[in-house]
Amino acid sequence: MSITKRTLLCACAVSALSTAALAQSITIATVNNGDMIRMQGLTDEFTAQHPDIEVNWVTLEENILRQNVTVDIATQGGQYDVMTIGTYEVPIWANQDWLLPLEFSEEYDVDDLIGPIRDGLSVDGTLYAAPFYGESSMVMYRRDLMEAAGLEMPDAPTWDFIAEAARAMTDKENEVYGICLRGKAGWGENAAFITATANSFGARWFDENWVPQFDTEPWKNTLDFYVNLMNEAGPPGASSNGFNENLALFQTGKCGMWIDATVAASFVTNPDESTVADQVGFALAPDNGLGKRGNWLWAWSLAIPAGSDNAEAATTFVEWATSRQYAELVAENEGWANVPPGTRTSLYENPNYQEAAPFAQMTLDSILSADPKNPTVDPVPYTGVQFVAIPEFQAIGTAVGQQFSAALAGTMSVDDALAAAQDLTTREMTRGGYIK
Amino acid sequence: MARAVSSRRKIGFTILGWIVGFLIFFPILWTIIASFKTEAEAIAVPPSFINFDWTLENYITVNTRSDYPLHVMNSVVISVGSTILALCIAIPAAWAFAFSPTKRTKDVLMWMLSTKMLPAVGVLVPIYLLFRDWGLLDTRTGLVFVLCMINLPIIIWMLYTYFREIPVDILEAARMDGASLPKEVAYVLLPMAVPGIASTMLLNIILAWNEAFWTLNLTASNAAPLTAFIASYSSPEGLFWAKLSAASTLAIAPILIMGWFSQKQLVRGLTFGAVK
Numbered sequence: 040m041s042i043t044k045r046t047l048l049c050a051c052a053v054s055a056l057s058t059a060a061l062a063q064s065i066t067i068a069t070v071n072n073g074d075m076i077r078m079q080g081l082t083d084e085f086t087a088q089h090p091d092i093e094v095n096w097v098t099l100e101e102n103i104l105r106q107n108v109t110v111d112i113a114t115q116g117g118q119y120d121v122m123t124i125g126t127y128e129v130p131i132w133a134n135q136d137w138l139l140p141l142e143f144s145e146e147y148d149v150d151d152l153i154g155p156i157r158d159g160l161s162v163d164g165t166l167y168a169a170p171f172y173g174e175s176s177m178v179m180y181r182r183d184l185m186e187a188a189g190l191e192m193p194d195a196p197t198w199d200f201i202a203e204a205a206r207a208m209t210d211k212e213n214e215v216y217g218i219c220l221r222g223k224a225g226w227g228e229n230a231a232f233i234t235a236t237a238n239s240f241g242a243r244w245f246d247e248n249w250v251p252q253f254d255t256e257p258w259k260n261t262l263d264f265y266v267n268l269m270n271e272a273g274p275p276g277a278s279s280n281g282f283n284e285n286l287a288l289f290q291t292g293k294c295g296m297w298i299d300a301t302v303a304a305s306f307v308t309n310p311d312e313s314t315v316a317d318q319v320g321f322a323l324a325p326d327n328g329l330g331k332r333g334n335w336l337w338a339w340s341l342a343i344p345a346g347s348d349n350a351e352a353a354t355t356f357v358e359w360a361t362s363r364q365y366a367e368l369v370a371e372n373e374g375w376a377n378v379p380p381g382t383r384t385s386l387y388e389n390p391n392y393q394e395a396a397p398f399a400q401m402t403l404d405s406i407l408s409a410d411p412k413n414p415t416v417d418p419v420p421y422t423g424v425q426f427v428a429i430p431e432f433q434a435i436g437t438a439v440g441q442q443f444s445a446a447l448a449g450t451m452s453v454d455d456a457l458a459a460a461q462d463l464t465t466r467e468m469t470r471g472g473y474i475k
Numbered sequence: 476m477a478r479a480v481s482s483r484r485k486i487g488f489t490i491l492g493w494i495v496g497f498l499i500f501f502p503i504l505w506t507i508i509a510s511f512k513t514e515a516e517a518i519a520v521p522p523s524f525i526n527f528d529w530t531l532e533n534y535i536t537v538n539t540r541s542d543y544p545l546h547v548m549n550s551v552v553i554s555v556g557s558t559i560l561a562l563c564i565a566i567p568a569a570w571a572f573a574f575s576p577t578k579r580t581k582d583v584l585m586w587m588l589s590t591k592m593l594p595a596v597g598v599l600v601p602i603y604l605l606f607r608d609w610g611l612l613d614t615r616t617g618l619v620f621v622l623c624m625i626n627l628p629i630i631i632w633m634l635y636t637y638f639r640e641i642p643v644d645i646l647e648a649a650r651m652d653g654a655s656l657p658k659e660v661a662y663v664l665l666p667m668a669v670p671g672i673a674s675t676m677l678l679n680i681i682l683a684w685n686e687a688f689w690t691l692n693l694t695a696s697n698a699a700p701l702t703a704f705i706a707s708y709s710s711p712e713g714l715f716w717a718k719l720s721a722a723s724t725l726a727i728a729p730i731l732i733m734g735w736f737s738q739k740q741l742v743r744g745l746t747f748g749a750v751k
Contacts (some may be wrong), residue, residue, distance in 0.1 A: 056624035066695050066696055068695070070710070070711060071707055071709060071710040071715065072710060072711065072712050073706060073712075073713050075708075079540070080540075081692065084674075088554070095695070095697075096696065097696050097699070097703075097707075098540075099691070099706050099707055100706045100707070100709035100710075101709075103691055103706050105689065106692070107692060108715060110599060110600065110692060111603075113600075114600065114603050114604055116603060116606075116607045116612055117612075118613055118695040120610055133664070227711075234481040282711065282712055282714075283710070283711075283713070283714065286713075286714065287518040287714065289623065290515070290518075291518070291519065291520065300712060302712055304573060305713070306713065306714075311515070312515050312714065314512060344656040422697055440510075442527075447580045462520075
């Protein structure tokens with residue numbers, strides 16, 4: 040072999056080794072939601088811009104993901120460089136110093152992030168997670184059934200109107216139910232919906248001394264209203280229905296109204312999946328005239344654990360995936376209707392998006408009407424609209440949700456369910472040291 | 476003397492057997508059928524059994540989104556590896572319990588079985604920390620080790636039961652002929668216990684294949700087996716039944732095929748010693 044060839048081969052080998060040494064590999068844990076899967080599909084676009092960063096994806100079911108990333112971040116396992124987490128985890132984990140504060144370039148334009156979403160992901164003014172998509176909840180209803188019932192849905196309905204409309208739209212013989220609401224037990228299922236509803240009835244989880252409030256009149260009014268409404272105008276077996284079950288019912292024409300995540304708007308108006316796509320209208324979540332609506336606030340966000348060995352590459356990825364340029368990339372590849380919603384004000388000012396997503400304005404209005412810092416009529420010591428941002432809430436929320444689900448299923452009275460919720464919450468809060 | 480069974484009874488039992496078999500198999504059949512539907516058809520009420528537009532769309536999506544061969548390879552390495560490692564430990568242990576018992580043998584066997592009564596989540600954090608410190612997170616080696624430990628009590632118990640069926644006189648005869656202990660085990664005991672060992676091996680491969688707690692918690696991307704592959708197709712917001720069914724069908728296909736070809740050994744092993 041000639042000296043020239045040997046030199047060339049050596050140079051190639053050194054070059055390859057140097058590239059390998061410089062390349063960083065990041066592992067991203069995420070949930071199996073349409074927007075996340077779309078992001079996964081656009082990975083090549085990111086690696087084309089950043090050839091020195093290799094991206095590995097771990098997609099998991101939400102509960103498994105939550106367990107995995109919680110164990111990993113609590114033990115500083117370092118398995119993941121970017122984690123998909125919700126507004127519930129961000130303040131708790133940031134206060135534990137488990138998350139790295141995020142600092143992006145000027146071009147990123149942090150001020151473009153929608154106010155309540157940004158607030159929910161910040162602690163003391165520092166952003167700890169970048170919102171990938173945000174959502175609130177709103178009323179989705181069948182315009183044809185509403186018209187047949189001789190009613191007109193206002194943009195901002197009251198609970199009384201919703202109850203009246205639900206009863207008028209119900210036709211049990213033809214399996215059409217006036218209203219579909221979450222009944223499946225879980226802190227992110229029925230407890231989330233009923234907590235947001237309770238806010239609009241003037242109820243709250245705790246007073247300012249962390250004393251549970253399930254024995255108060257507003258909670259009794261909330262649960263009575265919910266159970267009675269569902270018994271009269273809800274589908275059978277509603278205590279087993281979560282988001283997906285209600286989505287299926289609505290898409291197959293069995294629900295007159297459905298109050299749930301704003302992200303569902305794109306599903307129910309998609310003619311490929313929904314039999315009622317051209318008949319869907321939208322309205323703000325209902326209120327009771329007390330100054331708070333029954334809508335929640337949630338954002339699936341990208342955060343970087345403090346134990347990550349590739350924080351710089353992870354930050355580069357998070358900045359790319361939550362940027363305005365990413366929204367344009369999605370629009371270019373999949374259309375404006377598929378751009379992740381609920382994170383940037385500029386998206387809602389974009390005429391292309393407004394045209395592609397008829398529910399855009401209602402989604403934005405819903406998000407803007409939620410206030411995670413002051414979620415209730417009376418003051419509370421916690422943040423979070425449909426949850427209480429304390430580590431104990433997952434367990435307490437699920438246990439309380441089980442009592443609510445039992446009340447809906449009829450195996451327990453509303454009074455007994457609230458008494459059980461009060462007892463178990465008091466016990467856990469005392470154990471947790473909140474109640475002295 | 477065997478009792479004569481009337482042909483009418485035979486037919487009755489055969490039909491009953493087929494009905495029970497069909498009922499047990501029905502969830503798997505329904506999963507396979509759903510994997511060929513669109514998401515809208517998969518949730519349709521009333522559901523259609525065969526009268527729908529069959530599509531391979533879900534399989535295409537699953538194969539595009541996930542690295543199926545990698546997950547299969549991880550499942551094979553983890554389940555076979557952990558079973559072989561466990562057998563290497565369990566065969567000598569079961570031999571000792573069966574042919575050289577002491578007055579504490581039964582206590583030791585019960586103690587080993589009692590380790591299965593501990594909820595796995597109770598030791599998740601200690602195991603996770605050990606794996607982190609030893610660099611075993613998201614590695615096949617780590618999972619082979621953990622699944623071996625988890626299934627070891629069952630393997631020892633099964634082998635112990637099989638070994639006890641073997642007449643000790645045969646082993647004594649081998650010893651009188653001058654066979655050393657390793658030769659006694661290798662040339663006399665193991666050939667006689669092959670059906671039992673084979674069924675133990677198959678059953679434990681299936682157990683390791685289906686294990687979903689440790690395989691999900693201790694892996695991320697490199698060593699994730701088919702359990703993680705399935706878990707990635709459940710969605711909190713959006714329809715997913717058809718794609719999840721396609722992922723499940725792909726995940727159970729290898730073990731279903733293996734079970735089909737080895738059902739004779741499996742049944743023989745499971746009923747070994749049931750009738751003397």
